[in-house]
Amino acid sequence: MTNHLNILLVEDNEVEAQILKRSLRKIDVSSTVIHARDGLEALEILIDETGGIAVTDPFVILLDINMPRMNGHEFLAALREREEISNARVFALTTSNNPLDISRAYEKNISGYIVKPDTPSGLLDVLSALKQFWEVCEPPCAISA
Amino acid sequence: MSKNQHIRAFGSRISLLHIVVVSLSLMLTIGVWQYSKNQVQTRTEMRFNAATERAVGLIRDRMKKYEDALWSGVATIESHGGDMSYEEWQIFAETLEIEEKYPGINGIGIVHFVTQQSLDDYLTERRAERPGFAVYPAHEQDIFIPISFIEPEDINAAAVGLDLAHEVNRRTAALASRDTGSAQITGPIVLVQDVGHTAGFLFYAPYYRGAPPTRVEDRQTEALGMVYAPFVVRKLMEGLLAKDLRDIRFSISDNGEDIYGEHGTDDPLNDPQPMFSDEVNIELYGRTWTLDVRSNLAFREVNTYTQPTLILIGGLLIEALIISLLVLMSRANHRAVAYANTVTSELRAKSATLEKANAELEQFAYITSHDLKTPIRGIAGLTEMVQEDLEDYLKSPGANPEVGTNLDRILDRVGRMNALIKGVLEFSRIGTQSESEVSLVLSDAIEGLTSDFGIEPGQLVLSGDVEAVQFDTFNFRRILENLVGNAIKYHDGAKPLRIEVSVKDCGKRYRACVTDNGPGIEPRFHDKVFSVFQTLRDAGAPESTGIGLAIVKKTIEHHGGTITLASNAGKGAVFSFDWPKAAADMRDGAGEFRGVA
Numbered sequence: 001m002t003n004h005l006n007i008l009l010v011e012d013n014e015v016e017a018q019i020l021k022r023s024l025r026k027i028d029v030s031s032t033v034i035h036a037r038d039g040l041e042a043l044e045i046l047i048d049e050t051g052g053i054a055v056t057d058p059f060v061i062l063l064d065i066n067m068p069r070m071n072g073h074e075f076l077a078a079l080r081e082r083e084e085i086s087n088a089r090v091f092a093l094t095t096s097n098n099p100l101d102i103s104r105a106y107e108k109n110i111s112g113y114i115v116k117p118d119t120p121s122g123l124l125d126v127l128s129a130l131k132q133f134w135e136v137c138e139p140p141c142a143i144s145a
Numbered sequence: 146m147s148k149n150q151h152i153r154a155f156g157s158r159i160s161l162l163h164i165v166v167v168s169l170s171l172m173l174t175i176g177v178w179q180y181s182k183n184q185v186q187t188r189t190e191m192r193f194n195a196a197t198e199r200a201v202g203l204i205r206d207r208m209k210k211y212e213d214a215l216w217s218g219v220a221t222i223e224s225h226g227g228d229m230s231y232e233e234w235q236i237f238a239e240t241l242e243i244e245e246k247y248p249g250i251n252g253i254g255i256v257h258f259v260t261q262q263s264l265d266d267y268l269t270e271r272r273a274e275r276p277g278f279a280v281y282p283a284h285e286q287d288i289f290i291p292i293s294f295i296e297p298e299d300i301n302a303a304a305v306g307l308d309l310a311h312e313v314n315r316r317t318a319a320l321a322s323r324d325t326g327s328a329q330i331t332g333p334i335v336l337v338q339d340v341g342h343t344a345g346f347l348f349y350a351p352y353y354r355g356a357p358p359t360r361v362e363d364r365q366t367e368a369l370g371m372v373y374a375p376f377v378v379r380k381l382m383e384g385l386l387a388k389d390l391r392d393i394r395f396s397i398s399d400n401g402e403d404i405y406g407e408h409g410t411d412d413p414l415n416d417p418q419p420m421f422s423d424e425v426n427i428e429l430y431g432r433t434w435t436l437d438v439r440s441n442l443a444f445r446e447v448n449t450y451t452q453p454t455l456i457l458i459g460g461l462l463i464e465a466l467i468i469s470l471l472v473l474m475s476r477a478n479h480r481a482v483a484y485a486n487t488v489t490s491e492l493r494a495k496s497a498t499l500e501k502a503n504a505e506l507e508q509f510a511y512i513t514s515h516d517l518k519t520p521i522r523g524i525a526g527l528t529e530m531v532q533e534d535l536e537d538y539l540k541s542p543g544a545n546p547e548v549g550t551n552l553d554r555i556l557d558r559v560g561r562m563n564a565l566i567k568g569v570l571e572f573s574r575i576g577t578q579s580e581s582e583v584s585l586v587l588s589d590a591i592e593g594l595t596s597d598f599g600i601e602p603g604q605l606v607l608s609g610d611v612e613a614v615q616f617d618t619f620n621f622r623r624i625l626e627n628l629v630g631n632a633i634k635y636h637d638g639a640k641p642l643r644i645e646v647s648v649k650d651c652g653k654r655y656r657a658c659v660t661d662n663g664p665g666i667e668p669r670f671h672d673k674v675f676s677v678f679q680t681l682r683d684a685g686a687p688e689s690t691g692i693g694l695a696i697v698k699k700t701i702e703h704h705g706g707t708i709t710l711a712s713n714a715g716k717g718a719v720f721s722f723d724w725p726k727a728a729a730d731m732r733d734g735a736g737e738f739r740g741v742a
Contacts, residue, residue: 013519095515118521119522
């Protein structure tokens with residue numbers, strides 16, 4: 001099942017995205033990583049032009065909070081409104097450790113809020129832990145209904 | 146300022162207390178003034194009454210003296226067997242020294258009670274002494290009371306032979322004197338010998354045949370005559386009381402008829418509106434004299450007191466002073482309050498500005514450091530990527546060794562940069578106190594630090610009598626972490642590392658000490674170590690941002706304490722500081738400008 005797990009990475013910073021993708025590769029995550037530059041782009045990926053759901057495989061979302069056009073909170077709000085994907089598993093992965101950001105994110109039922117470690121090695125540790133978590137747990141099926 | 150505001154401003158200046166004070170003192174002034182006035186009035190009235198009584202007393206005494214003279218005449222006649230000759234009477238009268246001793250009377254004489262039957266005998270007897278003696282004027286009465294002798298005779302010649310029975314006042318008093326056996330005076334008459342025709346009266350004292358009878362009938366039958374004295378009231382009073390020495394004036398009336406008066410407007414001391422006046426009745430030898438007594442100008446002069454007026458004026462002056470003082474005081478107070486309000490509002494505004502600036506600064510530091518982190522992490526990530534991508538090249542023999550070294554240097558600088566940012570962020574957020582006040586168990590904290598720093602349990606030991614701290618535990622732990630971290634970081638390994646954390650209970654506060662056996666710090670650097678970005682090591686040494694001790698110092702001072710350093714090069718270092726037991730134990734003023742420092 002893990003092989004089919006898709007990861008939707010929502011991150012406006014290209015370098016960050018590249019580092020993240022590379023780090024994920026390093027810890028042998030064989031998932032497909034799809035990169036969206038902001039919330040709006042992420043929604044476009046999830047929902048096709050006709051308004052239907054575009055993804056069929058289980059997926060997790062790694063979501064940055066501070067982004068242009070549509071930030072993490074707005075994206076979460078839009079996501080929870082679509083019934084078919086409203087229970088998608090989302091992890092916030094951001095530099096913001098603002099308590100307000102954290103509480104707002106948890107109000108929208110995120111699975112975890114991760115403040116990005118300052119060092120690449122720290123990032124690797126965090127992603128390894130995350131990988132273990134979703135290896136142990138049954139991956140959520142976004143479109144099981 | 147509108148009218149209403151004026152009124153409000155005035156009202157706020159003059160309080161109820163002021164009004165009460167002014168009213169009370171005004172009442173006091175008026176009270177004292179009235180009291181003093183009454184005192185003076187009472188005293189003056191008493192003086193007037195005393196003067197009146199003295200005058201009445203003098204009149205009585207004088208009349209008594211004249212009565213005594215009459216009775217001495219009676220006694221003399223009785224000693225002569227009930228009759229005296231004119232010559233004998235003359236001798237007696239001379240011994241009285243009337244003019245000197247009795248200035249009020251015109252003379253002293255004898256009248257006889259004569260009936261129709263005895264009239265001839267009486268006339269014969271009188272004419273033997275004084276040829277041509279006649280009794281006059283004629284009247285209808287069946288009794289004759291002729292004046293037989295009077296001494297001195299020259300001024301009284303007109304009276305000799307005058308029959309007192311002819312006129313009602315003279316007769317009534319004479320018969321009353323005879324019937325009562327007592328001295329009597331007549332009502333107002335005009336003496337025949339008084340050329341001035343002023344008011345006068347006669348004074349009688351009766352004598353009888355043998356001893357004075359006790360029954361009225363016996364008196365009427367046994368009465369022989371009376372010793373009498375004619376008075377001119379004016380002369381009596383002149384002799385009686387020296388007018389100049391009196392400060393009262395009086396007039397006398399007898400049964401409504403004026404017999405003496407001093408209230409004339411020609412008297413220079415006459416007071417047209419006397420301060421006091423009184424009417425006194427004196428019972429005198431069968432008559433009632435009414436004295437109309439009035440104070441004169443001399444009395445007014447002596448008894449006019451300025452004291453009550455002075456008290457009133459003085460009191461009112463003091464009153465005015467009090468009012469002006471109160472007004473001045475309340476004005477000053479008002480101004481002071483206004484000034485204080487201005488200053489307070491300025492301070493408040495300043496404080497608000499400062500607080501805002503501080504919050505902005507904190508926010509700025511936070512955002513700045515936060516925003517810095519992203520590119521730094523990017524640099525680190527990219528550097529690692531390059532390292533990975535060049536892995537094969539770097540391992541190859543022809544590789545430039547500087548490439549690998551420089552990439553490592555980049556990562557090292559990035560690490561320092563992160564530490565710096567973290568420090569700046571912490572320094573800017575010292576004002577933010579930890580909300581949850583869960584007490585920090587010290588042994589747990591030491592254990593945690595031992596584990597965090599990766600040292601042996603015996604290298605970090607706890608001593609002292611305190612088991613846990615309760616106040617701002619987050620920052621307390623952070624301070625320990627910094628101090629212990631420094632002790633480890635700068636330890637030179639000359640001796641086996643040993644750090645002692647001691648927390649003691651010193652009454653209101655805890656006393657904490659962190660002692661190490663490292664290289665120590667030279668005294669000249671002691672002040673420097675607490676400054677931001679100061680580090681005594683080479684700049685190349687890792688992980689020394691120079692912010693740690695600045696954070697420690699600022700946090701401790703924020704809670705009203707101080708941190709002290711005792712150390713010498715080569716002898717280890719001791720950092721000591723106070724820590725409050727609870728928020729209330731913070732020193733006065735500490736925390737007032739929380740976050741402003």
